[in-house]
Amino acid sequence: MVRPKNKANKNLPAYLRYEVNTRTYRLTLINGKRKSIGKNKDQAIQIAIEYNRIARPTTGLMVDDLIKHSGEIKVEQLSFAQHVDQLLELIITEESPSKQLRDTMMNDANRVKEFFNDIATQDITLKHVHDYLNCYHGNSSANVHNRKLSFLQKLFNYAIDQSLMLENPAKRKMKKRNKAEKQRQRLSVDAYQAIHAAAPPWLQIAMELALQSAQGRLETSRIKYRINKPKEGQCGCQWWPEPIDGIYGTLFIHRQKVEDKEASHVAIPIGQVLKEIIERSRDGVVCPYVVHRVPDRNNEQSSLTDHRFQVDPNYLSRSFSDVRDELGLFDHLEMEQRPTFHEIRALAARKFFDMGIDPQARLAHTDSQSTKLYVENHLEWTEVPHAEIKLAN
Template sequence: MRGVDRYFFKTETGKEIFFPANTPFIEAYQAAQAYNEQYRNPLTMLAVKMDKYNRPLNEWSKIILRRIKNEEELGENALSTFEKDTDRLNALFGHVLSKEITPEHTTEYLNHYCAGKSKNVYNRKLSFLNKFFSYMMDEQAITTHPSIGKKWRKIKRVEKQKAQADLDKEGYIAIYDAAPTWLKVAMSICLQSTHAVKELHRLKHKIAKPKAGECGCVWFKEPKETWCDLTSKNVVIYGNMYIHRHKSQHKKSSFVCIPITEALKSAIDLSKTDGLICPYIVRRKPTRNNKISKHCDHRFQITSNNISRGFSKVRDELELYSHLPKEKRPTFHEIRRLSARILLNAGSSPSQRMAHSDEATTKIYTDTNDIEWTEVAPLSVRFD
C-alpha cells in the first residue's frame, strides 16, 4: 500500500511480511518476537550446526515428499492424501527438530486427527506415519522410529460391512431420468462397463491403440458380429473399450477390454449430443471460468469427484433414500454393484469385467510391451 507506513519483518527465507496498516507497534513487535522464538531459536540453530541431520521437521518434509514422488508410483488420490497428511504433521510439529521427535509426538498426532473417527481412519494415519518416519530413518534424520511400536486398530468383521445401502433399479431409473446429459452418460457407461468414476472421467472417445494408463475406445471400420457363449447368439460390436483400472493399476487384471455393444455405443453417442469439442466422453461446459483441475487436461473434462457429487445432488433433490442418513445413501459407486448383480443373475462372472481378479480369461496382446488385456464377454446390461 503506497504512501502508508507499515511495520514488517523478514522470515528466515528473506521474505518480507507486512502487517496491516495502523497495526500498533507492540502487536507487530510481539508477533515478530513469537516468530523468532519459533523459527530463529538460538538453541535450534546451534543444534542444527552441531548435527546437520538434526533439522526441523518441515525441512525434512520437503525432501521426503520429493522422494515419494520420484520413487513411488502413487496414484493421484494416494499422493494427494500423503501431501495433506504431511501438512497436518507440519502444522503440529513442523518446528520440532527431527531428533527430538518421540513416540509421544506420534500419539499426539493420532489423538489430534483421529479423535472420534473410525478405526479405518486411525489405521490409515498410522500407516502414513510409519512410511513418513521410515523415510526419515533412511535419511538419518531420526535415530529411532517413533511410530513403529504403535498397535493397529483391529477391525471386526461386522465393522467391515458396507456402509452404503444398495442402489435398486427404481432408484437408478429415477436418478437417470432427472440427470443432466453428462450424468446420464456417466451412469450408462458405468452400468454397461461396471467401472468406477476414476476410469469414467478418463475415458476418451477414440484412441489410436490401447496402452497403459489410458482409457478409451478403438473403433472398427465396420461393425462385426461375434458369438456370445452366455447368450448363445451373435452380438454386433462396434469396437472395444480399453480400461486400465486406476485402483489396481499394477495387477494384470487391471487391463480390461470391453466389447462395445449397441447399449454401450448408445451411451457414448449420447455424449456427442452436447455439441462440445472434447476428446473425453464424460464432459460438460463449466459454468464458471475456473482453472483446469490438476486431475484433468481439458477444460470440459469432469473430475471423478464432480461426477460423484452430481449423482448425490440429483438423488437428494428427488428425496430418494431420504429415510437414511446421508452417509448410508447409495452413491454413484453403487451403480457398479447394481451392474454386477445384474450380470451375476445373467450367469456371467462380473469379477473379470470389474478387474477384480486374475481369473483365467482370454488374453490379447496389443502393444510392443506385451500388456495383457482381459477381454470380457460382449454383454449388454439391461433391466428386465
C-alpha cells in the same frame, strides 16, 4: 548519490526486480542477462537468494558459512519436519504416484511439517502419532483416518531406510474399522432408474457407462471417445474399421487402486449398448471425453481433469448424491448410509453375476480364467467377454 530503490523492489534480494508492466520478477544473472522467474513473489525471492548464494558467493553471508561457524548440526538434532521434503521426494521417485495421489501426499506432507516442526526425529512416539491424527483427522471417516495413518507409516519407513529413525511408531497405531462402509445400503434397480430419470443428460451418460463397464467414478470420468492405442493412465475407445459379430471396438480401462498400488488393465468389447451410449453423449460440445458438461460458471479447472469440459470425478459423485437426496429416496437413512455413485459398480457386478458372467475381471479383480490380451506397448490387458446389462422398464 545512490538512486533509491523503487517501492516495488524494496525488501527484494540483490539483482531481483519486479516489473510492473508484465507483473513478473526478473533476476539479473552473472552474465548480465535478465531472466524472468515468474509472478510468485515468495518463490522468486527464494530462487534469487539461492542463485546469489551459489553464483555470487561474495554477496551477503552464505548459509553454509553460518552453519560452519556455528558448529555442525547433527542429523538427530533436526526436527522431523526438516526431513519431510527429502523423504517425499524419495517416495515420488521410487513409487511414481499419479498426479492426484502426488498432490494428496504433498498436502499431507505440509501437515506433517507443521505438526512435527519442533519434534526431533528420534523422539517421535506413538503418542505423537495419536495426537497428529486427532489434530488433523479427528472427525474424519475410518477410511480417511486409515489412509492418513498409512501415509505416516510410509514416511517413517523411508526415514528408517535413510537411517533417520530406528523404529516406526505409526505401525503400532491400530487402524479404525470402517463401520459406515459396511452399513452403506446397496443401490437397487428401482432406485437406479429413479435417479437416472431425474438426472441431467451428462449424468445419465455417466451412470450408463458405469453400469455397462462396472467401473467407478474416476475411470468413468476418464473415458475418451477415441484413443490411438491403449497405454498407462488412460481410458478410452479403439474402434474397428468394421463391426465383427456385433462388436464395434474395445474400451480400454486402466484402473489404478491407489491404496495397495496395484494397477489393472481391462479390455471391454464395445457392443451395441455401449456404442449407443457413447453416440448419445455427442451433443455438439467439443470435448474428447464421453462424460462432459459445459460449466455453469467460469471456475478454475479441477486438477483432476485435463480439459475444461471434462467432469471432475468428485463433482460426478456429488451430482449423483444431490439428485438422490432431491428425490428423497433414502431420507430414512443417515447420510453415510445412503448409496453413492460407487454403488452402481456393485449393482453392475450383481447383474453380471445373475447373467452367469463372472464380474471379477470387469471389476479389475484377479480372475484366473480371464483372457490375457497383449498390445504393442507390452502392457497386459484382461479381455473380458462381451455382455450387456438390460434393465426392465
